[in-house]
Amino acid sequence: MGRGSPSILLSADVTKGIAAMRVHLIFGFLGAGKTTLLLNLLRNPDPNGPTAVIVNEFGEAGVDGAILRGTHVDVLEYASGCFCCSLKGALLDGLRELRQGRLIVRVFVEASGVAQAEELIAPLADGAGALSFAVGPSIAVFDAARYDHLSDMLGEFLDGQIRHADVALLNKIDLVPADAAEEIRRKIAGKMSGRPVFCAVRGDVDAAFLLEAAAGRAAAGEKPGHGVPAGLDGVSSAVLAAGSDLKRRAVEGFFRRLPPSVWRAKGFLTIEGIPMLAQYVPGQLELTPAAAPDHRQLILIGRGMDQAAIAGNFAETARSFSRF
Numbered sequence: 001m002g003r004g005s006p007s008i009l010l011s012a013d014v015t016k017g018i019a020a021m022r023v024h025l026i027f028g029f030l031g032a033g034k035t036t037l038l039l040n041l042l043r044n045p046d047p048n049g050p051t052a053v054i055v056n057e058f059g060e061a062g063v064d065g066a067i068l069r070g071t072h073v074d075v076l077e078y079a080s081g082c083f084c085c086s087l088k089g090a091l092l093d094g095l096r097e098l099r100q101g102r103l104i105v106r107v108f109v110e111a112s113g114v115a116q117a118e119e120l121i122a123p124l125a126d127g128a129g130a131l132s133f134a135v136g137p138s139i140a141v142f143d144a145a146r147y148d149h150l151s152d153m154l155g156e157f158l159d160g161q162i163r164h165a166d167v168a169l170l171n172k173i174d175l176v177p178a179d180a181a182e183e184i185r186r187k188i189a190g191k192m193s194g195r196p197v198f199c200a201v202r203g204d205v206d207a208a209f210l211l212e213a214a215a216g217r218a219a220a221g222e223k224p225g226h227g228v229p230a231g232l233d234g235v236s237s238a239v240l241a242a243g244s245d246l247k248r249r250a251v252e253g254f255f256r257r258l259p260p261s262v263w264r265a266k267g268f269l270t271i272e273g274i275p276m277l278a279q280y281v282p283g284q285l286e287l288t289p290a291a292a293p294d295h296r297q298l299i300l301i302g303r304g305m306d307q308a309a310i311a312g313n314f315a316e317t318a319r320s321f322s323r324f
């Protein structure tokens with residue numbers, strides 16, 4: 001995963017007569033802030049040439065793709081599965097497609113929030129030679145407000161992300177006191193073997209700084225440990241159709257009442273006549289006006305979700321609008 005690679009691409013290298021393409025994986029658990037970071041990394045065009053994004057969503061319908069399409073880059077979106085299991089092979093297909101198109105110099109791959117880092121890195125490393133691209137630095141994003149809880153709940157899954165990252169980003173530090181953020185940063189740094197850990201609010205870090213710092217460590221030959229991949233068995237997704245106009249208070253109540261089995265929800269809703277992007281991570285709900293695709297739906301991801309009960313609550317939320 002780029003650990004033996006010389007450095008980040010700062011000018012258009014030429015390999016076998018073709019400009020080199022560099023692939024950065026962005027991984028992190030559901031809702032950690034991967035898309036938010038990506039939007040920040042894409043804020044300024046890369047002077048070396050065109051950038052593209054490949055985004056993978058575990059849920060049945062892509063929300064991140066719709067968000068990222070507002071940027072200046074090509075976006076390939078794969079939903080309904082994970083590059084590390086049911087969509088194995090799709091990642092290399094996507095990279096092949098980009099390689100055959102215009103001369104893309106950089107690709108950010110946003111993994112699904114339940115992807116196992118090691119399962120992504122191995123096929124990428126295998127495909128790099130044949131498709132003439134370089135891998136890394138890769139970035140792992142962590143949610144400061146949920147790090148301890150997720151570390152207890154997911155254990156090795158999170159540690160695997162730390163081991164396989166060239167750089168870690170402790171995001172959402174605005175949601176915790178400064179000393180708590182520093183303590184978590186130290187915990188992650190303790191597992192990073194000298195690779196850098198940055199803190200951020202809404203992924204707001206300088207792209208060149210982030211990637212160059214990581215490339216420096218990668219070039220220094222840091223090696224990740226090898227761990228046993230931890231499964232996220234039983235994770236499932238569900239879609240709730242949300243065609244009708246909804247009352248904001250009812251929507252907020254619906255999210256407040258979601259059980260702990262729901263780990264993530266997002267989608268486009270119409271709330272009091274306004275198209276909105278709904279983003280839910282346990283303990284955090286954001287409803288923001290957004291240019292929305294035609295379909296209004298909410299994607300839920302979790303483990304052991306009682307889909308009938310949740311759908312019933314959502315139907316009640318929809319009905320409540322007509323009563324006001």
Ligand SMILES: Nc1nc2c(ncn2[C@@H]2O[C@H](COP(=O)(O)OP(=O)(O)OP(=O)(O)O)[C@@H](O)[C@H]2O)c(=O)[nH]1
Pocket residue numbers: 028029030031032033034035036037064112113171172173174175200201202203264266279280281285286
């Ligand atoms: N308060 C706060 N919220 C944040 C921060 N970064 C992201 N968010 C919010 O957290 C939610 C999830 O962010 P995303 O960037 O969509 O997370 P993700 O990792 O791409 O999510 P998945 O693709 O579903 O795994 C959104 O509502 C973001 O606006 C942050 O630093 N602080």
